[in-house]
Amino acid sequence: MRRGLRTRLLGISGKVLVGLILAFIVLPAFVVTLAAFNDRAILSFPPAKYSTRWFTRALTYRDFQTGLWNSLVVTAWASTIALGVGTGFAIALKRYSFRLKATLEGVLLSPLIVPHFTIGLGLLVLATGIGAARGFSVVVLTHVIVVLPFVIRSVYISLQNIDERLELAAASLGARPGRVLSTITLPLLAPGLVSGWLFAAILSFNEFTASLFVTGQATQTLPVAMYGYVREFADPTLAAVSVIYIAVTALALTVANTFLGLGKVLNVEQGR
Amino acid sequence: MLSKAADLSPPASLPGAAVTARPAPAVRLDGVVKRFGTVTALEETWLRVEQGEFLTLLGPSGCGKTTLLNLMAGFLEADAGEIFIGDDLVTATPPYEREIGIVFQNYALFPHMSVAKNVGYGLRMRGVPKREIAERVAEALALVKLSGFADRSPRQLSGGQQQRVALARALVIRPKVLLLDEPFSALDKNLRGAMQVELKEIQRRLGVTTVFVTHDQGEALSMSDRIVVMSAGRVRQVGTPDQVYRHPQDRFVAGFIGDVNLLPGRLETRAGERATVAVGGLRREVEAGSLGACAAGATVDVFVRPDHLGVRPAGEAGTLPARVAALVYQGSHIDLHADLHPDLAGGGRVVVRMPGHGALATYAPGTPVGLLVPQAGLVAFPPEP
Numbered sequence: 001m002r003r004g005l006r007t008r009l010l011g012i013s014g015k016v017l018v019g020l021i022l023a024f025i026v027l028p029a030f031v032v033t034l035a036a037f038n039d040r041a042i043l044s045f046p047p048a049k050y051s052t053r054w055f056t057r058a059l060t061y062r063d064f065q066t067g068l069w070n071s072l073v074v075t076a077w078a079s080t081i082a083l084g085v086g087t088g089f090a091i092a093l094k095r096y097s098f099r100l101k102a103t104l105e106g107v108l109l110s111p112l113i114v115p116h117f118t119i120g121l122g123l124l125v126l127a128t129g130i131g132a133a134r135g136f137s138v139v140v141l142t143h144v145i146v147v148l149p150f151v152i153r154s155v156y157i158s159l160q161n162i163d164e165r166l167e168l169a170a171a172s173l174g175a176r177p178g179r180v181l182s183t184i185t186l187p188l189l190a191p192g193l194v195s196g197w198l199f200a201a202i203l204s205f206n207e208f209t210a211s212l213f214v215t216g217q218a219t220q221t222l223p224v225a226m227y228g229y230v231r232e233f234a235d236p237t238l239a240a241v242s243v244i245y246i247a248v249t250a251l252a253l254t255v256a257n258t259f260l261g262l263g264k265v266l267n268v269e270q271g272r
Numbered sequence: 273m274l275s276k277a278a279d280l281s282p283p284a285s286l287p288g289a290a291v292t293a294r295p296a297p298a299v300r301l302d303g304v305v306k307r308f309g310t311v312t313a314l315e316e317t318w319l320r321v322e323q324g325e326f327l328t329l330l331g332p333s334g335c336g337k338t339t340l341l342n343l344m345a346g347f348l349e350a351d352a353g354e355i356f357i358g359d360d361l362v363t364a365t366p367p368y369e370r371e372i373g374i375v376f377q378n379y380a381l382f383p384h385m386s387v388a389k390n391v392g393y394g395l396r397m398r399g400v401p402k403r404e405i406a407e408r409v410a411e412a413l414a415l416v417k418l419s420g421f422a423d424r425s426p427r428q429l430s431g432g433q434q435q436r437v438a439l440a441r442a443l444v445i446r447p448k449v450l451l452l453d454e455p456f457s458a459l460d461k462n463l464r465g466a467m468q469v470e471l472k473e474i475q476r477r478l479g480v481t482t483v484f485v486t487h488d489q490g491e492a493l494s495m496s497d498r499i500v501v502m503s504a505g506r507v508r509q510v511g512t513p514d515q516v517y518r519h520p521q522d523r524f525v526a527g528f529i530g531d532v533n534l535l536p537g538r539l540e541t542r543a544g545e546r547a548t549v550a551v552g553g554l555r556r557e558v559e560a561g562s563l564g565a566c567a568a569g570a571t572v573d574v575f576v577r578p579d580h581l582g583v584r585p586a587g588e589a590g591t592l593p594a595r596v597a598a599l600v601y602q603g604s605h606i607d608l609h610a611d612l613h614p615d616l617a618g619g620g621r622v623v624v625r626m627p628g629h630g631a632l633a634t635y636a637p638g639t640p641v642g643l644l645v646p647q648a649g650l651v652a653f654p655p656e657p
Contacts, residue, residue, distance in 0.1 A: 165380040168347055171367040172374045173394035173445060183393075187384050 029246060036239035054240040064241060066218075067225030071205055074136070074221055078143030079151075079200035083193060085144070086151030086200075091185075093152075094159045109149045119145055120213030127214065134216030142214045146207055147200040154199055158192020198256060202249065296359050298323045298481035299344060299449055304353035306339050313339040315505045316353065321449070324479040326472070330492040331502035332528070337485045340502075341451055344483060346370050357448050368397075373442030373480075377454040379434045381426035387413070387437050388422035394445035412440040415474060432463045439471065443478065450475070452484040456491060468495055489529045493517060501525045521562060523653045526575045533581065533622040535592075535612075535645070537574040537652060539566050549574055549652050552592045552616050554645055558652045565654070572652045578625035582644030583608060583635070591642025592616065596635045606631040610641060 036054055038047030058064055089108055093101065111119060120142060127138040162185065170180045186193075208223040215224050222241075230238055299321040306314040314336040321327045329337035342348040343355060346367035354363045362370055373394075382390050388409050395405045413419050416436035426434055435455060442450060455471075456464045472495050475482050486492055492499050493513040501508045501516055501524075509521045520526035537549040547560040551574055558574070566572055584591050593613040600607040608624040608631055622643065635641065 163378070163380060165376045165378065166382060168345075168367070169374060169376065169380040169441075170382070170393065170397075171347075172345055172370070172372055172451075173441070174368050174371075174397035175393075176368050179397060184382060 029242075032239045032242045033246075036236050036243045038236050038239075041235045054236040055244070057235075057237045058240040058244065061229075061237065063220070063225045063228065064222065067220055067222035070136075070139075070215075070219055071222040074139050074143055075201050075204040077140045078147060078204045079197050081140070082144045082147045082151045082200045083155075083197045086148055086196060087155050087189075087193065090152050090155035090159055094156060108152055111145055112149050116146060116207070116209035117213065120210030123210075124213045134214065134219055136219055138214050139211065139219050139221070142210050143204045143207055146210055147203045150199045150203060151196040154196035155189065155192050158189050158195075161192075162188050194256075198252075295323060296356075297321055298325065298358060299483065300356040301340075301343075302354045302356070304340075304343060304350045304355060306336075306343060306348060307351050312505055314343070317507055319500065319507065319510070321481060321483060324481055326475055326482045326484065326495060326497045328484045328486060328492040328496040328499045329502060330486055330489060330499050330528075331508075332487055334504075335502040336505040337487075337500075337502050338453065339505075341453055341483065341485050344449065345372055345374055345451055371445065371447055372449045372451055373445060373447035374451040374453065375435070375438045375442050375455045377457055379426075379438040379455075379458075381434055381437055381441075383426055385426075386422065387418065387424050387426065387429070390426065390437055391441045391444055393441065398445070408444055409440075412444040415443065416440045431459050432467060435459065435467060439474070443474075443480065447480065450480050450482045452482065454486055455484075456486070457488070471495075493529070499529075501528060503528070518649065519559070520575070520651060523573070523575075523656070526651055526653070531578050531623065531625075532575050533578060534620065535574040535576060535622070536616055536620065537572045539563065539568055539570045539572050539652070541568055542566075547652070549650075551645060552613075554590065554592065556645065556647065556650050558650050562651055562653055571655050573655055575651045575653065576645065576649070578607065578623045580646045580649050581622065581624040582646075583610075583624055583626065583631070584642040584644050586640035586642050588642045591644055594622070594641055594643050596637050596639045596641055597621065598637055599632055599635060601629075601632070608635060610643065612643075 034046060037050045037052065039049040039051035039053070040047070089104075093105060093108075123138055123142050123145075127135070132138055166184055166188070167180050170184045171177075175183065206223065207221070208227065211221050211224050212227065215221060220228070226238055226241055297320040299319075301317050301319040304314065304317050305312070317340065319340075329340055331337050339348065343350055344357075346362065346365060350363060354361060356362065357370060357372070382393065385393070391412050392405045392409045395408060400408070409422070410419070413422060416439055418433060418436050418440065421429065421433065421437075426437065429437065438455075452471075456467060459467060468491060484492075484495065496513055498510060498512055499516050500510050503524050509516055509525045511519070516525055516529050520529065526532055535551050537551045540548045540550050540555070542548075542560055542563070545560050547558055547563060549556055549558055549572055556574070563572065586593065593616075594610040595613075596608060597611050598609040600609065604627070606626045606629060608626055610622055610624060612620050612622060624643070
């Protein structure tokens with residue numbers, strides 16, 4: 001009997017713990033969402049009166065509009081370029097052994113260690129030196145560097161899940177290396193490429209620290225515009241932007257899940 | 273090296289040359305060596321695979337059999353020696369130009385293609401017209417009895433069916449050589465036997481030269497025209513299943529192919545190809561070829577198959593004294609384990625395979641018995657160094 005009681009108590013406290021952890025994870029989003037609907041012009045919680053006027057302001061505020069557009073442009077370019085470059089590197093790292101391979105690997109993964117502000121500052125100094133400071137190309141380049149390790153990792157893991165014998169079988173059946181790549185390797189790699197691109201896009205869209213250094217008034221991305229806003233105003237507009245952010249990301253993931261299967265896209269399942 | 277090949281395969285323009293000379297083998301390895309770093313995976317190997325032959329590379333893992341297969345397929349490059357497929361020197365030819373078919377242990381079916389697309393892959397790579405591809409794919413699927421499965425995905429097939437698809441995919445390109453890399457080891461036991469019979473039937477019908485890699489001696493004995501027994505990167509013996517089973521050339525082959533007992537013996541006389549050995553009080557004639565440099569009076573190990581031994585009442589003339597240690601029920605037969613009398617060079621455990629189940633009632637552990645050693649079929653080797 002005692003034993004049964006103890007087991008039950010343990011079971012209940014386990015469930016409570018899991019519930020608390022989950023609550024803790026969604027808490028910020030919950031608080032911000034409520035704050036966004038606050039009618040008063042200060043960021044406070046809980047709101048006394050509800051309104052959607054901060055959403056209207058967020059959507060019509062000029063800096064946010066250009067910021068969103070800039071972010072979309074930078075994200076699209078950066079994640080696409082990173083995907084191309086990263087796939088090439090991932091294939092090279094997986095398939096070939098060459099001198100300085102370990103060094104190359106270290107350099108490619110170094111943005112995981114080097115702080116983003118260092119990358120941003122370095123590129124700012126460099127861009128100023130060649131007279132291209134605060135242009136779009138520098139912003140895109142910064143984002144490519146920041147997201148590249150994640151793309152390489154994602155593609156590399158997908159490559160590891162491809163049975164090398166499939167490529168050998170194709171070769172024995174008369175396929176030249178180029179055709180093995182186009183008919184076997186790349187189709188099997190597709191889920192990895194999609195997930196790599198998606199990771200890169202999410203990271204790039206949220207990137208703030210490095211962007212702060214390399215963007216100017218005309219090229220500022222949405223997170224930078226939000227930072228500029230919060231330094232001047234303290235109304236719930238930012239909370240409204242956050243809610244929009246969450247909604248858009250959730251929508252993108254839902255679409256990806258519907259058309260590709262989330263498990264596949266996020267590499268949770270092994271794509272066999 | 274090139275001129276040597278020309279010597280062996282007569283020019284086609286010579287009338288009658290093809291009749292008198294030995295036809296070019298389907299595959300020929302001339303002194304092929306493969307090293308991985310400092311490890312020699314395959315020592316210098318000379319081998320001929322005849323046209324239409326079913327040749328098995330047999331050995332434990334790490335013996336070099338898969339390396340040899342990969343060299344034939346072109347997945348690995350030889351460090352020395354030459355490889356010929358038919359009359360063509362292919363030592364440096366990439367796999368996509370060798371015209372070989374290969375079936376892997378895990379079948380390696382392309383998961384993103386239907387069964388028909390898998391089978392037709394090699395034909396598409398060769399630029400065969402669409403209509404002919406459809407015909408030949410249908411033919412190949414009929415050959416492996418999978419006609420209704422063309423539109424399925426490999427994922428929807430059982431292991432045996434996947435193997436048939438892999439076989440059809442390899443055969444549809446009409447390969448010069450079919451390479452099989454342990455194709456049965458992923459199948460369960462019942463299916464394995466049926467697939468072996470079926471594969472052998474297809475191979476015989478098409479007459480396609482086949483090189484089969486396995487570590488399973490039963491598979492090798494039942495399917496092969498010839499067996500190449502390998503260990504530690506070396507070819508130990510090449511011969512028909514009967515030759516390697518009944519006349520093993522060394523201890524490794526004797527021990528690896530089939531079950532075997534070791535009896536302590538002494539070499540009495542040796543003359544030409546024959547020799548006489550004494551086992552306890554018995555005298556038996558053996559072939560001298562396997563005895564190496566042993567001289568009369570030397571200790572030798574005498575190998576005998578469990579099904580060649582017999583059991584008699586203790587003390588019967590012409591038997592070896594032993595004591596029953598255990599009886600192991602095996603379904604179709606009984607394995608009687610017996611300990612030799614300690615006076616016989618320290619004794620030792622032997623296994624006697626007895627058909628039927630009579631032994632279970634007749635012998636109990638501890639019973640003294642006499643072991644009946646056959647007059648012929650013994651093989652003697654020098655003791656292990």
